[in-house]
Amino acid sequence: MIFNKPIVDSHVHIETRDSERTEKMLLEMKEIGVKEIAALSIVCSPDYGIEQNLLVLKWKRDSRDVKVRAFGCFHEVDSYAELPYEKQAEALLDMGCDGIKFLQMKPNYRRIIGKGVCDPSYDKALSMLEERGVPTVFHVADPFEFWDITKMSESYIARGWFYGDGRHMPYEDYYTEVFSMLSKHPRLKVSLAHFFFLANDIDKARRILEKYPNVSYDITPHPRMYTEFSENIDAWRDFFIEYQDRIIYGTDSQDERERNINIHKTAYYSLTKSRDEFPMPAYYKDKCIRGLELPESVVDKICEHNFHAFLNNKDVPLNEELIDRAARHLLRKIERDESRADRAAWLREFISKG
Numbered sequence: 001m002i003f004n005k006p007i008v009d010s011h012v013h014i015e016t017r018d019s020e021r022t023e024k025m026l027l028e029m030k031e032i033g034v035k036e037i038a039a040l041s042i043v044c045s046p047d048y049g050i051e052q053n054l055l056v057l058k059w060k061r062d063s064r065d066v067k068v069r070a071f072g073c074f075h076e077v078d079s080y081a082e083l084p085y086e087k088q089a090e091a092l093l094d095m096g097c098d099g100i101k102f103l104q105m106k107p108n109y110r111r112i113i114g115k116g117v118c119d120p121s122y123d124k125a126l127s128m129l130e131e132r133g134v135p136t137v138f139h140v141a142d143p144f145e146f147w148d149i150t151k152m153s154e155s156y157i158a159r160g161w162f163y164g165d166g167r168h169m170p171y172e173d174y175y176t177e178v179f180s181m182l183s184k185h186p187r188l189k190v191s192l193a194h195f196f197f198l199a200n201d202i203d204k205a206r207r208i209l210e211k212y213p214n215v216s217y218d219i220t221p222h223p224r225m226y227t228e229f230s231e232n233i234d235a236w237r238d239f240f241i242e243y244q245d246r247i248i249y250g251t252d253s254q255d256e257r258e259r260n261i262n263i264h265k266t267a268y269y270s271l272t273k274s275r276d277e278f279p280m281p282a283y284y285k286d287k288c289i290r291g292l293e294l295p296e297s298v299v300d301k302i303c304e305h306n307f308h309a310f311l312n313n314k315d316v317p318l319n320e321e322l323i324d325r326a327a328r329h330l331l332r333k334i335e336r337d338e339s340r341a342d343r344a345a346w347l348r349e350f351i352s353k354g
């Protein structure tokens with residue numbers, strides 16, 4: 001254990017169907033001192049497989065080293081997308097999902113999906129999640145620099161994350177759409193990923209928490225976030241203490257990446273270390289950041305208790321029969337498609353181990 005206490009990571013992705021890779025990631029987590037994670041499905045994206053929801057449920061079922069919570073996601077771009085969102089939500093919750101992840105408002109996906117989460121087609125589903133107090137994680141927009149090509153690295157441009165090309169909405173519009181959604185669903189429990197990309201705007205970050213009492217931020221990094229905190233460290237320290245119940249630990253760890261440990265070090269040390277500069281363990285290793293030097297009771301909330309409160313301190317049981325039925329349904333759908341033979345093989349194995 002590299003940290004002095006067990007922690008909970010609210011923001012993890014399982015991207016591969018390769019069990020060995022996922023097991024390796026979970027084992028690394030255990031060694032770091034992570035006792036529990038939320039695996040967030042991103043099935044709304046065309047870059048990941050149609051089986052993403054079953055994948056997070058599988059690890060909730062099978063993980064031994066670390067407790068796994070499963071966050072499902074609505075289908076937007078595959079053959080299940082024609083199902084109304086409220087039906088999808090019902091099915092995901094009935095199978096045993098602990099919450100719902102929305103990646104729909106990441107600009108490259110928002111463009112493909114062609115509507116925002118304030119669209120009326122989401123209303124019934126969001127009202128249901130609101131009624132039942134189901135936790136939701138929203139990724140909204142991206143760092144402000146992604147609209148200015150002169151401020152972007154080659155690798156981010158290559159990943160299709162430059163949005164100032166006229167094909168994507170302006171930065172502010174993503175926020176406008178989410179506020180419009182929140183005004184319809186004010187009681188929805190929302191964790192806004194990556195600090196809502198507001199680590200460069202403390203006043204806006206504060207105004208939003210004041211206006212929307214059911215909203216939290218997760219501290220899942222985007223590379224600039226921790227340098228931005230460091231540039232204004234005393235003010236951010238006050239902010240973290242003031243809003244100690246509204247901030248949730250996360251890392252974006254994923255099983256395709258080697259050494260998620262460096263991201264954990266970045267996130268955890270930013271909370272705990274002193275305000276003296278130290279080299280950033282992940283992303284910009286040539287840069288230095290400062291710690292927020294938070295009291296231990298605040299660290300405990302951010303790294304564990306706030307996430308459990310977000311989950312209503314509840315354990316959602318899996319319904320293995322419904323999961324099995326969903327897996328068989330998907331298998332029938334894809335088994336004649338040769339290009340998806342590896343997915344079908346994965347599903348067969350998944351069903352046989354259920």
Ligand SMILES: [Zn+2]
Pocket residue numbers: 011013252
């Ligand atoms: Zn993520």
